[in-house]
Amino acid sequence: MTKNSNSDGKTRRALPKEVRKEQLIRATMKCIARSGLSGVTMARVTTEAGLSLGIANLHFESKEKLLLATLQYVTAEYNRDQKSILESRDYPNLAAQIEALLQFDFSAAVTEKNKMAVWFAFLGEAKSRPTYQRICSRQDSTSEALMTGLFQAVIEEGAYPDTNAELTAAGYIALVDGLWLNTLVAPRRLPRKKARRVARQYLASAFPQHISPEF
Amino acid sequence: MTKNSNSDGKTRRALPKEVRKEQLIRATMKCIARSGLSGVTMARVTTEAGLSLGIANLHFESKEKLLLATLQYVTAEYNRDQKSILESRDYPNLAAQIEALLQFDFSAAVTEKNKMAVWFAFLGEAKSRPTYQRICSRQDSTSEALMTGLFQAVIEEGAYPDTNAELTAAGYIALVDGLWLNTLVAPRRLPRKKARRVARQYLASAFPQHISPEF
């Protein structure tokens, strides 16, 4: 073994800023999931990361900025991947595109406990903190518009005269939020796969020619 | 004017415990809505209530118990009224009962900003605090069961062979949660009445013979 190693708790080692930042953000996510937003302290975060107390301020200036970076880390990833599905032209047909959206929204990666905990911890405070609100909803308008467009195309293709694309998109977005929340708080009552079946049923009943209620 | 009066900020007056408790709970709700759960301090709550610092501990023993009482105040009211709709046998038919549920869930009283803020502030911390979780979900299983029963009756009456009562109930519950959350965080994008139209569309597409998509 070399003189320094990361997993060896004794020696310390200078590492690039980016590595330390991600290490601290991951530790913050764990702390939020374990103790809630109000239970997060610099001491807990840095201990979780296996580093010393002062390091978070060194890399992030303040606790507030560390928390904002953590929220951004979680949302940026989701927004990027969702956008790429909604804007892709590589799916063989619209049904496949919607199917991909559904699989994505209830994939293990997206519904990972730590991420969901971070997401809803901040949403719970968002109303009183404009900064949180901005980060949470930055992408939302765009995403809602893209989804409405996709649903509109499906409606025209399938000739569903009674379906309203805008309301259906708003409903899907809200339904996914609600399912995530229920899955997070009571995974026994609503396991991930049941949540996905519920969302599928929603889409199937809006677009019966495109989506079937069972996979 | 008598020697003492409530609205006169100078004199103080002894009032029954119950009155003070409610006064403090209401002040706590306002504080949570204004500054989030983590921004609530005893000083802020008691100032908001127009009382002195020590009074909250006098009536509630601790901050934690004041917060729990506030959460309970909000949930108890909702659970009581929802239960009475779901268990009532006074509606002329099943369609009217579902209609009542919908009107209730998006009534101004239920979707009042302060109540929603309290609800989601606690849900955001619920995963890490078993006590919050217990209060939030105490009634949920019962309510889900009652709703599944109601939907099952509707399915039999309307002969909807492809609709699953359990999934539809789970979906409705999640959809309402998600709509509330979106309305709370971005009332511009999703005003209360649009949220209700979305929920109505959900029910209309599940039970087309009973509920119409427009009111």
Place this chain on the structure above:
DNA sequence: GACGCGAATGAATAACCATTCAGTAGTTGC
């Protein structure tokens, strides 16, 4: 192998905040 630089440490500091409690004022019973 020692010099210099930037990363990392953690004891010390200062701010904040829940809780206490001795004292004050209103209320009730006589």
Place this chain on the structure above:
DNA sequence: GCAACTACTGAATGGTTATTCATTCGCGTC
């Protein structure tokens, strides 16, 4: 009108926690 009692007050206390910064340490360079 006077105790006895109860609700209420807010300065003081003590615990917790973000932030600072003097010091330590690792690593590349000469």
